[in-house]
Amino acid sequence: MKLSQLFTKTLREAPTDEEAINAKLLVRSGFVFKNSAGIYSFLPLGWRVLNKIADIIREEMNAIGGQELFMPALVEKKYMEPTGRWDLDVGYYVNEKRKAQNEKQEQFVLGWSHEEVLTTIATKFISSYKDLPFSAYQIQTKFRHEARAKSGLLRGREFMMKDLYSFHVSEEDLSQYYEKVAKAYHKIFERCGLKSIYTLAGGGVFTDKFTHEFQILSDIGEDTVYICDKCEYAENEEIAKIKNGDRCPNCNGKIEEKKSIEVGNIFNQGTKYSEALDLQFTGENGHKKPVVMGAYGIGLGRVMGTVVEVHHDDRGIIWPENIAPFKVHLIVLDGHNKEADKVYDDLIKNGVEVLYDDREDRTPGEKFADADLIGCPIRLVVSKKTLEKDGVEIKKRNSKELNIAKIADIKKQL
Amino acid sequence: MKLSQLFTKTLREAPTDEEAINAKLLVRSGFVFKNSAGIYSFLPLGWRVLNKIADIIREEMNAIGGQELFMPALVEKKYMEPTGRWDLDVGYYVNEKRKAQNEKQEQFVLGWSHEEVLTTIATKFISSYKDLPFSAYQIQTKFRHEARAKSGLLRGREFMMKDLYSFHVSEEDLSQYYEKVAKAYHKIFERCGLKSIYTLAGGGVFTDKFTHEFQILSDIGEDTVYICDKCEYAENEEIAKIKNGDRCPNCNGKIEEKKSIEVGNIFNQGTKYSEALDLQFTGENGHKKPVVMGAYGIGLGRVMGTVVEVHHDDRGIIWPENIAPFKVHLIVLDGHNKEADKVYDDLIKNGVEVLYDDREDRTPGEKFADADLIGCPIRLVVSKKTLEKDGVEIKKRNSKELNIAKIADIKKQL
Numbered sequence: 097m098k099l100s101q102l103f104t105k106t107l108r109e110a111p112t113d114e115e116a117i118n119a120k121l122l123v124r125s126g127f128v129f130k131n132s133a134g135i136y137s138f139l140p141l142g143w144r145v146l147n148k149i150a151d152i153i154r155e156e157m158n159a160i161g162g163q164e165l166f167m168p169a170l171v172e173k174k175y176m177e178p179t180g181r182w183d184l185d186v187g188y189y190v191n192e193k194r195k196a197q198n199e200k201q202e203q204f205v206l207g208w209s210h211e212e213v214l215t216t217i218a219t220k221f222i223s224s225y226k227d228l229p230f231s232a233y234q235i236q237t238k239f240r241h242e243a244r245a246k247s248g249l250l251r252g253r254e255f256m257m258k259d260l261y262s263f264h265v266s267e268e269d270l271s272q273y274y275e276k277v278a279k280a281y282h283k284i285f286e287r288c289g290l291k292s293i294y295t296l297a298g299g300g301v302f303t304d305k306f307t308h309e310f311q312i313l314s315d316i317g318e319d320t321v322y323i324c325d326k327c328e329y330a331e332n333e334e335i336a337k338i339k340n341g342d343r344c345p346n347c348n349g350k351i352e353e354k355k356s357i358e359v360g361n362i363f364n365q366g367t368k369y370s371e372a373l374d375l376q377f378t379g380e381n382g383h384k385k386p387v388v389m390g391a392y393g394i395g396l397g398r399v400m401g402t403v404v405e406v407h408h409d410d411r412g413i414i415w416p417e418n419i420a421p422f423k424v425h426l427i428v429l430d431g432h433n434k435e436a437d438k439v440y441d442d443l444i445k446n447g448v449e450v451l452y453d454d455r456e457d458r459t460p461g462e463k464f465a466d467a468d469l470i471g472c473p474i475r476l477v478v479s480k481k482t483l484e485k486d487g488v489e490i491k492k493r494n495s496k497e498l499n500i501a502k503i504a505d506i507k508k509q510l
Numbered sequence: 511m512k513l514s515q516l517f518t519k520t521l522r523e524a525p526t527d528e529e530a531i532n533a534k535l536l537v538r539s540g541f542v543f544k545n546s547a548g549i550y551s552f553l554p555l556g557w558r559v560l561n562k563i564a565d566i567i568r569e570e571m572n573a574i575g576g577q578e579l580f581m582p583a584l585v586e587k588k589y590m591e592p593t594g595r596w597d598l599d600v601g602y603y604v605n606e607k608r609k610a611q612n613e614k615q616e617q618f619v620l621g622w623s624h625e626e627v628l629t630t631i632a633t634k635f636i637s638s639y640k641d642l643p644f645s646a647y648q649i650q651t652k653f654r655h656e657a658r659a660k661s662g663l664l665r666g667r668e669f670m671m672k673d674l675y676s677f678h679v680s681e682e683d684l685s686q687y688y689e690k691v692a693k694a695y696h697k698i699f700e701r702c703g704l705k706s707i708y709t710l711a712g713g714g715v716f717t718d719k720f721t722h723e724f725q726i727l728s729d730i731g732e733d734t735v736y737i738c739d740k741c742e743y744a745e746n747e748e749i750a751k752i753k754n755g756d757r758c759p760n761c762n763g764k765i766e767e768k769k770s771i772e773v774g775n776i777f778n779q780g781t782k783y784s785e786a787l788d789l790q791f792t793g794e795n796g797h798k799k800p801v802v803m804g805a806y807g808i809g810l811g812r813v814m815g816t817v818v819e820v821h822h823d824d825r826g827i828i829w830p831e832n833i834a835p836f837k838v839h840l841i842v843l844d845g846h847n848k849e850a851d852k853v854y855d856d857l858i859k860n861g862v863e864v865l866y867d868d869r870e871d872r873t874p875g876e877k878f879a880d881a882d883l884i885g886c887p888i889r890l891v892v893s894k895k896t897l898e899k900d901g902v903e904i905k906k907r908n909s910k911e912l913n914i915a916k917i918a919d920i921k922k923q924l
Contacts, residue, residue, distance in 0.1 A: 103577060103644040105635050129631050131582050137631060138580040163517060166552040168545050169583065169651060170668050190602045192655070217543050217551060221519050230517040237583060237651065241606070254584050
């Protein structure tokens, strides 16, 4: 992609209506646009990052047998009433007709979680133990009424989520799958450049049982966790029996209080939804039983925002390579566009993703500042100085080291 | 994908609450689930088809310089008021707070078109003629209040749409791009297996100017077009000056009245949105002018539904290869799963998409009926009879011809 073609631009100043670092940097660099509090557009650079996160999630969900589907945002009252979640004040309500709205006439809630919809769909297809287990997921926009939407991408009123649901004949079978998902989740966050802490927590509006959260340590986090400095056993303060300075119940290490961001969660939902919505199966012995369910969420925008909180410096974002919008940020100086065009074309032909700053109306200082702000992992510079050595300057975003590589050797060096 | 793993199943009977052929077939074959009138879930098979349509659209939009982004569904009042479209009764309105809703307190409309949002975003980045032209698109869920949602995927209250918007310094520049998009649209529909008719039409709630629609001839269509039997010049009846039996104004051919489905449309919007939302640019002469805009839509679910309307027989769907959920439907009979597993693994290794009916509790008749209903382009059968010839039976969905290919030669035959 040539920067001269990209319709977004970096902004000189951080936005004044944002408090969180992730929002300030993502708005300034042109990755996102704030439409309303907690509601963002993903501009071309930001959309590339979000899709890379989505693809990593897809790969890991498919690897554990998840079947991708897509459910609607308009969820009719009939789905949510049997579980009692219609009346929770989590979502936005919608009327078919505009005028004279009142609670009695509300027909839809904008989907904030899809247990009821998928459980209802499953009743059409699942009748025997032979149909189980299975798991299905979607990557889809969710809507939640949020009073405090001040953390940029960390807490949205509209946000993209991956929600996986699994269906089993027994608690034992669910437990095995739960462990598989936990492993897949750690892998996903690691591939996105985040170290996740497996944390015991409460179930909120999803289940009465204990659940697990995947927490990323960060001072901007709204959660407080108590975590062992040795084995990393952790509990969310909501349910914690351990506190700061305690000894770890597992390994006798020291418990510390930390702020953290919840980027994922996994729930044992038991038979809460299957009983309410009559999802039963006939067992090997011919008896009917309710299906045992699990649910597993990841907020994609929240992952993106968390990565920015964790990986940045005072000049801008430092994207982990797997989710960077482009691997290479190529800068041309001194009007040597012909030579830089050739480097660009060669890299593209070799399948390298390149953002090419070919703009002729910017100073070198502006170009370097934009490269640091946008945060691609590798910066290449083609200039009079580098061409005298028949080369290109290479610098990693997270290092100060500068090297000159021969033009013929660039591919190897990447 | 093994059918024994897929959580959906084909249904024996067509659903009784659907009138349209596309809905009957897509529900029966397990591609979609009807959640509410005009609101469908895309189940794993249907989601594969929708993504193939999305990928074709992406390729053609990127080829004409479209930059992909993603805008929110919750569109705040402040965006829609300046153009007067806040008060059109097209969308669903949403309140931040649940209780005591009335028109004055409505804060959001669920996005039914995004001219206002993107134009507002553009004001942050566009100031000079040097910033133009550009075009940006998204593939995203749209919401429209629809009284008559009875045509399956052809008319939804919630549906996935590709909306492209282009921004220009002049009407002339817009016209050139408009032609480019028209060509890209014909290509998209052709790649999806549809022959599209370029039809002059009115602008509805989008523009006061003439526009063009891409119509697919089909008796289930809600539109009426007058079309020349020779040069295919066509007008929508809404604005038509020609009628059945007339002579074509272009080529003197004969005008015929036909029913058709609108799968795409392109609009010259002039400066309607840029004037209302103050999107101006400074020209080469230093004077400020409003940006000239175009908008271009394709309904993805509607394309999918239309394909089913056009390509089916009394046994089921006949998917065009480019958007089929899988290229090959492999059936094993007589318990020869070991041999069929090998064929399946070989094809997968060679990058062929295969739906494999490995189920042991189905009769040959049920398996053949499911293959015809689901409609993958090529059916392979591994049975006692074919293995005696060291081969696999090959049949195309749209042909009656049966052939035996040697197992070693299958790849070549595909």
